[in-house]
Amino acid sequence: MLVSAEDMLKKAKAGHYAVGQFNINNLEWTKAILMTAQELNSPVILGVSEGAGKYMTGYKTVVGMVNGMLEEMNITVPVALHLDHGSYDGCLKCIEAGFSSIMFDGSHYPIDENVAKTTELVKIAKEKGLSIEAEVGAIGGEEDGVIGKGECADPKECKAIADLGVTMLAAGIGNIHGKYPDNWEGLSFETLEAIQQLTGEMPLVLHGGTGIPADMIKKAITLGVAKINVNTECQLSFAEATRKYIEDGKDLQGKGFDPRKLLAPGFEAIKATVKEKMELFGSVGKA
Numbered sequence: 634m635l636v637s638a639e640d641m642l643k644k645a646k647a648g649h650y651a652v653g654q655f656n657i658n659n660l661e662w663t664k665a666i667l668m669t670a671q672e673l674n675s676p677v678i679l680g681v682s683e684g685a686g687k688y689m690t691g692y693k694t695v696v697g698m699v700n701g702m703l704e705e706m707n708i709t710v711p712v713a714l715h716l717d718h719g720s721y722d723g724c725l726k727c728i729e730a731g732f733s734s735i736m737f738d739g740s741h742y743p744i745d746e747n748v749a750k751t752t753e754l755v756k757i758a759k760e761k762g763l764s765i766e767a768e769v770g771a772i773g774g775e776e777d778g779v780i781g782k783g784e785c786a787d788p789k790e791c792k793a794i795a796d797l798g799v800t801m802l803a804a805g806i807g808n809i810h811g812k813y814p815d816n817w818e819g820l821s822f823e824t825l826e827a828i829q830q831l832t833g834e835m836p837l838v839l840h841g842g843t844g845i846p847a848d849m850i851k852k853a854i855t856l857g858v859a860k861i862n863v864n865t866e867c868q869l870s871f872a873e874a875t876r877k878y879i880e881d882g883k884d885l886q887g888k889g890f891d892p893r894k895l896l897a898p899g900f901e902a903i904k905a906t907v908k909e910k911m912e913l914f915g916s917v918g919k920a
């Protein structure tokens with residue numbers, strides 16, 4: 634059964650480790666992440682962007698697939714199904730479809746509007762027993778023309794949003810979605826420390842986990858980060874393994890064209906990436 638992310642993140646924050654959010658795109662992704670979490674006895678959060686939700690034909694399909702896998706794969710570790718960077722309407726749709734966690738990304742609104750919309754969604758999420766993530770200080774990406782440095786959130790605005798009763802808080806601390814440019818200046822631990830001082834027990838979320846050096850990840854965890862989002866890295870390892878399979882001509886040998894064979898190396902590559910991240914985040918054995 635899907636669970637809210639609240640308990641797993643409270644435990645993570647108190648235990649000084651982080652739970653990975655791994656974004657899913659299809660059946661192979663979901664199966665690889667759930668299997669790895671179960672093998673490593675780690676809690677896990679499955680992230681679904683609005684785009685990926687559409688790609689999988691809609692949120693109900695996603696909920697049906699994930700719930701089916703939890704039962705048929707005998708998954709016993711805590712699993713949350715979480716909307717990533719949701720709009721206000723997207724949040725309502727996911728709540729209705731059966732997600733166990735939502736993120737409302739109001740970071741592009743003026744702070745007053747972000748507060749108003751977050752407040753409404755906190756109320757609905759609480760009534761349904763779901764966890765809710767909010768964001769302060771937009772987290773950009775290279776594709777948005779952000780080069781060198783990601784945005785840093787205002788710690789006072791973080792405190793204002795945290796006080797609305799959200800479960801976890803994402804704040805820009807110089808992190809970026811996607812691949813980091815060569816001239817990236819690194820995470821702003823000064824900002825993170827200031828946010829943590831003001832928000833106390835609140836589990837903090839680090840977006841854009843792909844390509845942040847291991848020592849920076851570990852330091853961020855010591856400063857209150859309890860959830861780390863990984864998306865691009867699984868895509869890169871899947872693509873690399875699939876490319877190798879085809880470049881080696883394996884799809885042309887025997888029944889190598891069978892999708893269950895063709896997608897197997899990419900599937901294994903996602904598993905390896907998820908394992909590596911769970912070990913780095915310290916969530917192994919914490920289910």
Ligand SMILES: [Zn+2]
Pocket residue numbers: 718772810840841862
């Ligand atoms: Zn993000």
